[in-house]
Amino acid sequence: MLVILAIFKVLGVTAQGSEETIDEIIVRSSNEASVQGSKIETKRISSKLPSDVGQLMTLFPGIQLRSYGGVGGMKTANFRSLGAGHTTVVSDYMIFSTTQSGMNDLGQIPADFLQKLEIINMAATSVDYPVSAKLAGCLVSMVTKHTWKDLDSNQLGIGLQGGSFQSYSGNVMALFQKNKWKASISGKYRQFEGNYPFEYWNANTRVKTSRKNGDLQDLFGTLSLIYKLNNRHTFSLQINGSKYDKGLPGAVVFYNETADQRLTGNGFTTAIQHQFTKNSWQTRTSFDYQQGFLNYLDSSYLNAQGYLSSDFWNQQYTAQTQVSKAFKPWFKALYGASLKNEQLQSNQLSIDPARTILDQILGFHLSRKGKQQQQQSVSVQLGINGIDEQRPLSNEQKWNFLPAVEIAHSFNLDRQFAIGFKRVVRQPSFSELYYQQIGNTSLKAEVGDLAYIRFSNWQFSKKMNFQTVLQPFFTYTSNKILAIPTKNLFIWSIINVGKSQAFGTEVTQNVFYSMKKASIALRLNYTFMYANDISDRNSETYGDLLSYSPLHTGSAELSLNQRKWSAFLLMTYQGERYALNQNIPSNLLEDFVLIDCGASYNFQFKQQHLLVRATLNNLTNNYYSYMRYFVMPGINFNIHLTYAL
Amino acid sequence: MRYSIILLGLLALIACKKKKTEDGPLPDELKNGLLVLNEGLFQHNNSSLSWVNLADESINNTFFEQKTNRGLGDTGNDMGRYGGKIYIVVNVSSTVEVLHATTGKSIQQISMFNGSTAKQPRSIAFHGNKAFITCFDGYVDVLDTTTLNIVTRIPIGSNPDQLTVANNKIYVTNSGGLNAVMDSTVSVIDPSSLTELSKITVGLNPGSIASDSNGDVYVISRGNYSSIPSRMHRIDSQTDSKVQSFNFNASSISPMGNQLLISYTATGSGTSEIALFDATTESIVTNQFINTSSILTPFGVSYSSTSNLIYVFDANNYTTTGYINLFQANGQFIKRYQLGLNPSKVLIYD
Numbered sequence: 001m002l003v004i005l006a007i008f009k010v011l012g013v014t015a016q017g018s019e020e021t022i023d024e025i026i027v028r029s030s031n032e033a034s035v036q037g038s039k040i041e042t043k044r045i046s047s048k049l050p051s052d053v054g055q056l057m058t059l060f061p062g063i064q065l066r067s068y069g070g071v072g073g074m075k076t077a078n079f080r081s082l083g084a085g086h087t088t089v090v091s092d093y094m095i096f097s098t099t100q101s102g103m104n105d106l107g108q109i110p111a112d113f114l115q116k117l118e119i120i121n122m123a124a125t126s127v128d129y130p131v132s133a134k135l136a137g138c139l140v141s142m143v144t145k146h147t148w149k150d151l152d153s154n155q156l157g158i159g160l161q162g163g164s165f166q167s168y169s170g171n172v173m174a175l176f177q178k179n180k181w182k183a184s185i186s187g188k189y190r191q192f193e194g195n196y197p198f199e200y201w202n203a204n205t206r207v208k209t210s211r212k213n214g215d216l217q218d219l220f221g222t223l224s225l226i227y228k229l230n231n232r233h234t235f236s237l238q239i240n241g242s243k244y245d246k247g248l249p250g251a252v253v254f255y256n257e258t259a260d261q262r263l264t265g266n267g268f269t270t271a272i273q274h275q276f277t278k279n280s281w282q283t284r285t286s287f288d289y290q291q292g293f294l295n296y297l298d299s300s301y302l303n304a305q306g307y308l309s310s311d312f313w314n315q316q317y318t319a320q321t322q323v324s325k326a327f328k329p330w331f332k333a334l335y336g337a338s339l340k341n342e343q344l345q346s347n348q349l350s351i352d353p354a355r356t357i358l359d360q361i362l363g364f365h366l367s368r369k370g371k372q373q374q375q376q377s378v379s380v381q382l383g384i385n386g387i388d389e390q391r392p393l394s395n396e397q398k399w400n401f402l403p404a405v406e407i408a409h410s411f412n413l414d415r416q417f418a419i420g421f422k423r424v425v426r427q428p429s430f431s432e433l434y435y436q437q438i439g440n441t442s443l444k445a446e447v448g449d450l451a452y453i454r455f456s457n458w459q460f461s462k463k464m465n466f467q468t469v470l471q472p473f474f475t476y477t478s479n480k481i482l483a484i485p486t487k488n489l490f491i492w493s494i495i496n497v498g499k500s501q502a503f504g505t506e507v508t509q510n511v512f513y514s515m516k517k518a519s520i521a522l523r524l525n526y527t528f529m530y531a532n533d534i535s536d537r538n539s540e541t542y543g544d545l546l547s548y549s550p551l552h553t554g555s556a557e558l559s560l561n562q563r564k565w566s567a568f569l570l571m572t573y574q575g576e577r578y579a580l581n582q583n584i585p586s587n588l589l590e591d592f593v594l595i596d597c598g599a600s601y602n603f604q605f606k607q608q609h610l611l612v613r614a615t616l617n618n619l620t621n622n623y624y625s626y627m628r629y630f631v632m633p634g635i636n637f638n639i640h641l642t643y644a645l
Numbered sequence: 646m647r648y649s650i651i652l653l654g655l656l657a658l659i660a661c662k663k664k665k666t667e668d669g670p671l672p673d674e675l676k677n678g679l680l681v682l683n684e685g686l687f688q689h690n691n692s693s694l695s696w697v698n699l700a701d702e703s704i705n706n707t708f709f710e711q712k713t714n715r716g717l718g719d720t721g722n723d724m725g726r727y728g729g730k731i732y733i734v735v736n737v738s739s740t741v742e743v744l745h746a747t748t749g750k751s752i753q754q755i756s757m758f759n760g761s762t763a764k765q766p767r768s769i770a771f772h773g774n775k776a777f778i779t780c781f782d783g784y785v786d787v788l789d790t791t792t793l794n795i796v797t798r799i800p801i802g803s804n805p806d807q808l809t810v811a812n813n814k815i816y817v818t819n820s821g822g823l824n825a826v827m828d829s830t831v832s833v834i835d836p837s838s839l840t841e842l843s844k845i846t847v848g849l850n851p852g853s854i855a856s857d858s859n860g861d862v863y864v865i866s867r868g869n870y871s872s873i874p875s876r877m878h879r880i881d882s883q884t885d886s887k888v889q890s891f892n893f894n895a896s897s898i899s900p901m902g903n904q905l906l907i908s909y910t911a912t913g914s915g916t917s918e919i920a921l922f923d924a925t926t927e928s929i930v931t932n933q934f935i936n937t938s939s940i941l942t943p944f945g946v947s948y949s950s951t952s953n954l955i956y957v958f959d960a961n962n963y964t965t966t967g968y969i970n971l972f973q974a975n976g977q978f979i980k981r982y983q984l985g986l987n988p989s990k991v992l993i994y995d
Contacts, residue, residue, distance in 0.1 A: 203710040251688040254718040255738040303823040540965040582965040
């Protein structure tokens with residue numbers, strides 16, 4: 001049978017009940033799957049009491065988080081200098097719609113019910129990830145408890161959380177199964193006043209003030225049903241709904257703190273799936289429908305009405321299927337196709353745009369065993385991205401060929417070397433194409449080429465394990481879609497002007513130490529990235545570092561686990577970076593270190609559990625911002641009680 | 646582990662890349678130089694003043710910060726010198742900064758708010774002991790230049806933009822730029838009664854406005870940047886009526902004696918030209934009066950009778966620091982200086 005060569009596998013170590021899971025750098029060079037990426041799992045996720053998924057992204061190497069304020073602020077993730085439009089976010093096999101803006105706001109995705117959060121680089125022959133997502137530059141995959149993955153008993157959980165700046169949230173989740181049926185239901189409500197104090201430098205003057213208009217209320221709900229007909233066929237249905245209302249504090253403007261914009265909206269999604277498994281065959285077929293409404297209101301806009309109200313309605317239908325077969329122990333293949341239709345209506349767009357996208361993928365994985373546990377493998381992914389879009393002056397019908405390949409050599413069970421390449425593309429968003437006065441209907445797709453080398457090493461001893469991964473990379477992006485002022489400073493246009501390149505390396509060093517009654521884990525992540533503008537040799541910025549591309553980012557986390565209690569200390573670093581592409585001192589933003597810590601204790605009464613968790617964030621009360629003048633909160637705390645039955 | 650350490654060491658060697666620029670000395674007294682307003686970029690709080698010392702050609706790009714220990718704010722749109730004071734209109738910060746004209750020290754920051762609503766001041770002009778400040782909220786604010794108090798607000802059209810003085814009246818363009826259907830009028834204000842006398846319809850989206858020595862007022866309607874082109878119009882300040890429209894494109898105008906410098910940048914191609922217009926014969930003298938081949942984005946033109954020079958601002962690509970280009974009055978290029986982000990206004994000091 002097939003051998004899973006888990007060079008960096010999940011290491012579950014039990015020390016008198018304490019369990020620590022070291023994050024995978026997943027390299028399963030097997031015929032079952034060829035998946036490469038990194039992930040964090042439920043215990044580590046929940047220990048942070050994250051307000052949203054975006055808050056967790058700094059734990060991954062290669063990710064540059066762009067956070068536009070604290071709770072409620074927009075958060076996007078760039079991967080190896082590829083813009084946020086190249087990041088595809090998947091939850092339980094459904095791709096979050098980006099119809100409205102072309103990118104996902106990770107600040108609006110709750111993290112409460114996550115089983116695992118992954119960054120996937122390559123998954124050529126796995127049916128676990130949607131077709132379009134596998135063709136993206138960065139795949140952020142979330143698996144929630146609604147899938148029942150690694151769960152096998154009825155559960156009821158109720159959580160209550162309170163914290164600084166009048167933040168309150170509550171969630172409830174119930175999972176129950178009977179015969180061939182599994183069902184789950186969850187809900188979450190969140191409220192946040194958002195008026196946190198902060199300080200900033202106005203030239204040589206230190207200013208103390210507090211954030212205004214940062215309130216937030218949102219509500220999420222999910223219902224899931226799984227029917228396992230037999231060992232071969234499984235059907236599932238998931239329905240999600242959300243509603244939100246929040247202030248948009250925006251950037252700090254000197255002498256003017258009157259931002260009075262609001263964002264309200266709601267979303268509804270439903271997805272049905274069928275999975276089939278027989279011997280060496282696997283298929284996965286799904287259909288999902290998503291709709292959303294968003295209203296942007298600026299009640300201080302100086303037009304004749306005295307306000308600006310922009311409405312956006314979006315719809316997205318996706319149908320996809322994937323089939324894979326292991327023809328031989330050393331050869332597996334996959335074919336997948338996805339058909340997506342997306343539509344947007346808005347009083348701010350020049351037309352009501354719609355487009356249809358057909359993505360197809362052909363994946364292969366070949367492996368060969370050598371002497372002394374050596375193994376070579378090749379993963380190939382041939383993707384075709386087709387778009388059909390009726391634009392005002394032309395019918396845009398384009399095909400993009402998106403190849404990817406990874407060649408790996410495993411020296412033994414502990415050491416592997418791999419080299420890979422991937423071409424990715426992102427289509428211009430509807431806003432970039434059609435937003436009044438700004439949009440440009442002549443935009444071409446942005447193309448990225450990613451190349452990387454990965455060296456991974458694992459060292460075992462009786463009590464201690466080391467995991468080391470080095471991933472040097474190079475990224476080249478052309479037809480970069482940028483917004484720049486063209487007509488005058490107030491009237492910007494979206495154009496394809498840019499080219500950029502980035503090289504660097506990601507370093508991951510995990511150390512795990514197990515004792516008789518406890519375990520300790522140390523996780524170090526560091527990313528060096530030199531991303532610069534190579535658009536125009538005559539430009540002032542030729543060769544300069546791209547805006548918001550720090551040379552150095554990283555995190556260091558120490559966690560301790562015992563049977564009933566656990567604790568962690570996390571340090572996150574973001575290096576100096578420039579707010580604009582021109583690398584001059586006035587555009588330079590200071591680096592910062594954030595220190596967070598937390599602890600939890602589990603009270604058990606027969607079958608009932610009461611888990612108490614607390615976190616203290618920004619321990620040194622550091623005043624910082626990811627994006628210039630989008631201020632972040634100082635020291636703050638959260639306390640969470642979970643009752644589980 | 647050892648590979649990580651080796652790699653980290655290598656990276657540390659190549660990691661540092663910073664371009665440092667040195668600021669020139671800060672003058673105690675403003676003389677023989679240029680004080681330039683750099684507009685900055687929206688929501689970056691990086692509007693600034695640059696001081697160009699013409700004696701040694703040193704440049705100080707943090708003039709305001711060093712004089713006041715604070716930033717100028719967000720989007721400085723206009724600057725004027727009147728009497729012993731300099732007035733700087735900062736649009737997004739909604740302030741008017743008043744500086745001492747010879748030392749550059751701050752006299753007062755005037756907060757431009759109507760209750761909790763930012764008025765968003767845009768431009769300034771002077772008459773008698775009053776400064777007239779257009780505000781995007783539909784008013785012209787009248788500032789007493791002695792007490793530095795706003796004495797009244799004059800309601801006019803929507804999103805008033807720029808203004809000029811002619812025949813003892815104030816002419817204000819109502820752009821309506823924040824509306825789906827833009828404005829097309831110029832308001833005439835009586836500086837004695839501080840009331841609007843009339844509205845003159847010129848063309849869609851009026852912006853730049855200037856007057857000549859004959860008392861004629863010239864105004865540019867910018868159109869809608871696509872199907873409706875920009876045009877220049879002439880207003881007779883005796884009758885306060887539009888008497889002529891010119892059939893050429895124009896972005897901004899600047900008076901030079903009895904002539905006008907008219908700049909135009911094509912929105913599609915980005916090509917630009919600065920033409921010389923004779924306000925007596927009411928005709929273009931030459932379309933390419935100033936060679937703009939080395940100017941990426943003309944961002945304003947200004948003539949000074951004090952220096953008898955023409956100053957052309959280059960916004961570069963709007964997100965990188967720009968230039969002020971100096972030309973002889975006959976259009977001959979002299980030199981240029983690199984300043985802050987989006988330079989747009991200049992005061993000349995002997």
